[in-house]
Ligand SMILES: [Fe+2]
């Protein structure tokens with residue numbers, strides 16, 4: 654049952670919009686303000702990361718009646734235009750997180766959102782480490798840098814609830830359905846470790862189109878894979894019930 | 901004759917790297933002279949382009965395009981996390 658103190662988060666990832674589907678996704682967002690207080694997008698908004706696609710996504714999201722927070726995904730980086738795409742989205746009123754946090758006022762409650770694209774590397778016991786060739790070290794240190802930035806942002810943010818928004822997965826459970834051989838390219842346990850250390854109420858990610866929706870970090874934080882092919886719908890809605898004493 | 905595994909791998913790389921598609925996570929299987937594409941994409945044109953790129957990469961094979969187009973259905977039930 655929905656209560657007044659529920660904070661309702663609509664979320665989706667991997668909408669992968671292109672010119673041939675212009676306008677279609679926006680239709681599915683009709684009435685979102687009645688279902689949710691905030692809309693979050695977990696990256697891979699485009700197919701090839703071109704500026705044209707970035708503008709198309711911005712058009713689809715422009716002027717929604719609730720706050721929109723997004724991170725980019727690997728597809729949005731493909732043409733090396735990630736900053737330009739983020740600028741188009743910001744112009745359309747979307748908050749784009751790049752390893753930082755934002756506080757969204759939802760009624761009388763403050764929702765803290767921390768996130769960014771994230772990156773891969775694999776999961777505890779079966780992961781790459783900062784050893785050997787420069788290329789491998791760069792790969793792993795990129796994820797470490799991101800995890801550290803999220804940890805700091807989560808610790809610093811002042812909010813009633815904290816949600817982490819990522820493209821890559823922090824855990825293996827929500828990858829179930831994907832081939833095991835590609836897990837290291839789908840996420841990293843370093844992201845979960847950072848969030849478990851700093852604390853959060855929910856982690857949202859995408860990227861694993863064939864994965865599963867629900868999982869949990871080793872520290873017990875709920876994780877949801879909101880990739881649209883996984884959800885099979887325009888977005889999911891998660892209700893965070895207010896902690897006693899915060900209202 | 902080239903082993904079908906290498907042909908399938910080359911087709912999969914083409915689907916990921918070709919500027920028309922850039923689609924990761926499409927499964928490519930070859931049985932004899934039949935090539936099967938499976939996976940999910942966000943639009944009908946993308947599905948067609950994937951079939952084209954697969955055909956161009958392996959012109960001697962008969963392409964069966966079994967890729968599904970993801971429908972963005974109406975959002976259903978909320979989930980309460982408490
Ligand atoms: Fe994706």
Ligand SMILES: [Fe+2]
Pocket residue numbers: 697726727728820859860861
């Ligand atoms: Fe992705």
